[in-house]
Amino acid sequence: MATKQQAEVSRGSRARYVYAILRAEGGWEPELAGLGTAPVRTVREDDLVALVSDTAGLRVAPTRSHLLTHQRVADAVLREHTVVPVAFGTVLPSEERVREVLRTAHAPLVRALDVLEGRVELGLKVYCHRDALARRLEEEAPELARRPSEPEEDHEQRMELALLERTTRDMGVLRDGLGPLVAGTHESAPLGERMLLNAAFLVDRAAVAAFEARLRTLAARTEVYAYRFSGPWPGYSFVDVRLGVETGPAAVS
Incomplete structure (x- = not known):
């Protein structure tokens, strides 16, 4: 049986792919x-x-x-x-449905925009060169x-405990060092x-x-960690607004 959205498209409405709000x-x-290559445009409500x-x-x-x-x-x-980023694959069956979603989710979308106002997301992954750190210890x-x-x-257990203590401490120092420049984690x-x-x-x-400069300073203190820095991105990790889309991902994420 066709869904409501499929029925709308079958009646001739042109589906809209949604990127952001x-x-x-x-x-x-x-x-x-x-x-x-379809042109990106705005739908206002x-x-x-x-x-x-x-x-x-x-x-x-x-x-x-x-x-x-x-x-x-x-x-x-x-x-x-x-921008409030929208999850990949979010499609609505018509322009009127886009407007309806903007009306229905208006309050949480505005709250999300308030949280993200003037801010971007930066990603950081830290890896350990375990053998090098073990030698250093x-x-x-x-x-x-x-x-x-x-x-x-028994020696491996002692070393694992020492590695855990050191890496936990070092990651705590990293978080504390970046903390004053961060609005959310x-x-x-x-x-x-x-x-x-x-x-x-x-x-x-x-x-x-300033965040990048602080990270470089903290990273320069030791060579036993590898840092993978990315961004700036839209704040995917800091908003969770449900659009009520029947097909495809429904979360603004």
């Missing part, structure tokens, strides 16, 4: 190409606009090209505007070296054995350069 600012229109482009159906394949186009559009607008504390009669398993579980930190930081635009 922002405050209405005069008659501004983006000059960007979206999925399939009250004081909010959605960035959309026409699409043929309610599903968009998660190809690399489509994912990069979605990200490119959001990133381009982020340079001059505060043994140099600093020779008693950590394996004793002549000590079983290898979202940490996800580390991926793999080497990753120690998998974090997103909400930072004022004006503080991005």
Whole structure:
């Protein structure tokens, strides 16, 4: 049985792919190409606009090209505007449904824009060179070296505890050092054995350069960690607005 959205499209309505939501600012229109080179334009409802482009159906394949186009559009607008990013694959069956969503979710969207106003997301992943750190610890504390009669398993347990204590302390120093420049932090579980930190930081635009400089200073203190820095991005990790979309991802994330 066809869904309500599928029925709308079958009656001739042109589906709209949604990239992001922002405050209405005069008659501004983006000059960007979206999925399939369709022009990106705005759909306005009250004081909010959605960035959309026409699409043929309610599903968009998660190809690399489509994912990069979605990200490119959001990133381009982020340079001059505060945006609530919308999850990849969000399609609404008509322009009227876009307006309806902007009306229905107006309050949480405005709250999200208030949280993100003038801010961007910066990503940071930290990895540990465990062998190098273990050697450093043994140099600093020779008693950590394996004793002549000590079983290898017991030595490994002692070393693991020492590694855990040091990495926990160092990541705490990193968080404290970046903290004064951060408006919000979202940490996800580390991926793999080497990753120690998998974090997103909400930072004022004006503080991005200072954040990067502080990170470089903190990173220069030791060579046993590798840092992967990314951004600025729209604040994907700091908003969670439900759009009530039947097909595709429903969260603004």
